[in-house]
Amino acid sequence: MSSSPSRSGSVPRHKWTDWRWQMQNRIHSAEALRKWIRPTDDERAAIKRAGDAFRWNVTPYYAHLMAPDDPSCPVRRQAVPTMDEFGPDIVDELDPLDETGHEPVKNLIHNYEDRVAFCVTAECAIYCRYCLRKRMVGDAEYFMRTDEHQAAIDYIAAHDEIRDVLLTGGDPLTFNEANLEWLLSRLRAIDHVELIRFGSRMPVKLPYRITDDLCDLLAQYHPLWINTHFNHPKECTGDAAAAIGRLKDAGIPVGNQTVLLRGVNDDPDTMKALNEGLVRMRVRPYYLYQAQIIGGTGHLRTPIEVGMHIMRQLRGRTSGFAIPDYVLDTPHGKVPLNRSYVKGRAGDHVLMESYDGTLWAEPNPVPEGRDLPFRLPPVDLPPDVDTIPTNGSLEARPASA
Numbered sequence: 001m002s003s004s005p006s007r008s009g010s011v012p013r014h015k016w017t018d019w020r021w022q023m024q025n026r027i028h029s030a031e032a033l034r035k036w037i038r039p040t041d042d043e044r045a046a047i048k049r050a051g052d053a054f055r056w057n058v059t060p061y062y063a064h065l066m067a068p069d070d071p072s073c074p075v076r077r078q079a080v081p082t083m084d085e086f087g088p089d090i091v092d093e094l095d096p097l098d099e100t101g102h103e104p105v106k107n108l109i110h111n112y113e114d115r116v117a118f119c120v121t122a123e124c125a126i127y128c129r130y131c132l133r134k135r136m137v138g139d140a141e142y143f144m145r146t147d148e149h150q151a152a153i154d155y156i157a158a159h160d161e162i163r164d165v166l167l168t169g170g171d172p173l174t175f176n177e178a179n180l181e182w183l184l185s186r187l188r189a190i191d192h193v194e195l196i197r198f199g200s201r202m203p204v205k206l207p208y209r210i211t212d213d214l215c216d217l218l219a220q221y222h223p224l225w226i227n228t229h230f231n232h233p234k235e236c237t238g239d240a241a242a243a244i245g246r247l248k249d250a251g252i253p254v255g256n257q258t259v260l261l262r263g264v265n266d267d268p269d270t271m272k273a274l275n276e277g278l279v280r281m282r283v284r285p286y287y288l289y290q291a292q293i294i295g296g297t298g299h300l301r302t303p304i305e306v307g308m309h310i311m312r313q314l315r316g317r318t319s320g321f322a323i324p325d326y327v328l329d330t331p332h333g334k335v336p337l338n339r340s341y342v343k344g345r346a347g348d349h350v351l352m353e354s355y356d357g358t359l360w361a362e363p364n365p366v367p368e369g370r371d372l373p374f375r376l377p378p379v380d381l382p383p384d385v386d387t388i389p390t391n392g393s394l395e396a397r398p399a400s401a
């Protein structure tokens with residue numbers, strides 16, 4: 001994809017690629033958005049209402065990826081509100097993970113014993129319409145003062161079981177280098193903090209934020225990992241790939257967390273193209289999230305069976321490392337949503353199904369007196385067991401094996 005804006009007209013390249021210019025020139029109104037797309041009546045009405053419910057704005061860069069005349073454009077669906085946001089939903093929930101119930105200090109979520117999610121800011125370059133943290137992002141009340149950042153750092157320092165600190169938000173890379181250095185140097189000074197990681201969507205919505213200066217700064221705080229958030233192959237632009245390249249060249253492993261979204265990526269072909277696009281950029285797909293049950297996002301959620309089917313279609317049909325884990329986050333942690341390939345135990349065999357549906361019976365006798373950590377469901381080998389492939393019959397193996 002071309003790296004220069006197709007419809008930016010008068011904006012010179014050096015301004016267009018300046019992240020501060022992009023932040024300062026974010027689009028806040030249907031009127032301004034008309035420079036890029038023809039908003040529908042529904043989108044225009046929703047943009048007017050969005051301010052009250054959940055802040056709305058878009059970077060010019062992300063707007064230039066939108067299809068001007070197609071409201072079903074996957075980029076548009078993620079970032080431009082529609083009246084569906086204000087229609088009935090099955091829930092009115094704004095905090096499905098009970099994050100507020102797991103915050104020992106403001107904006108620090110300590111749910112797993114050994115790691116914390118630290119929402120260092122409520123600011124984002126773009127407010128994704130399905131945002132998990134709708135309750136706080138874009139809201140001045142959740143922006144943090146220095147003493148509040150310090151309180152969270154003090155909590156981390158006082159808890160030596162915390163070995164992994166995830167900086168998230170909002171988007172932590174909305175901070176300038178001086179603020180990032182302030183945070184990173186304080187976290188690195190804590191002996192038990194082994195890993196620092198960022199959750200940031202900047203490579204997707206504002207790739208110019210990933211400057212050489214930023215990468216030089218981050219590289220001083222290794223081991224430092226980044227997870228980003230691509231949802232559709234259209235987002236894998238030349239500029240995004242260049243941003244990822246700068247992070248990788250600074251030695252930063254980059255993973256990706258996708259949210260399964262109706263009309264955006266809820267089919268096997270799109271998901272395969274997305275994950276293959278990611279690994280071409282050297283990004284490792286990490287999680288595919290089931291969309292959280294958050295009020296006003298019902299039009300973007302899918303049945304869990306859709307996600308399980310997509311996962312089944314990826315396995316065996318693309319590189320193993322192009323396949324993320326499909327998970328649902330809950331107040332009790334992330335739950336993998338797998339349709340198990342392992343059917344159960346039939347005596348001395350474990351019966352399983354391969355990616356293409358072939359049954360396989362693996363000879364796997366349990367040694368006499370051995371306590372199993374758990375029991376597979378008992379299954380019968382089908383009557384046509386002789387036709388089930390196996391890597392050798394038990395009887396044929398030498399007694400010493």
Ligand SMILES: *Cc1c(COP(=O)(O)O)cnc(C)c1O
Pocket residue numbers: 109110111112115116117166329334
């Ligand atoms: C997702 C999450 C983490 C990180 O979990 P990983 O599975 O290690 O990526 C940490 N804390 C909270 C509260 C989270 O939601």
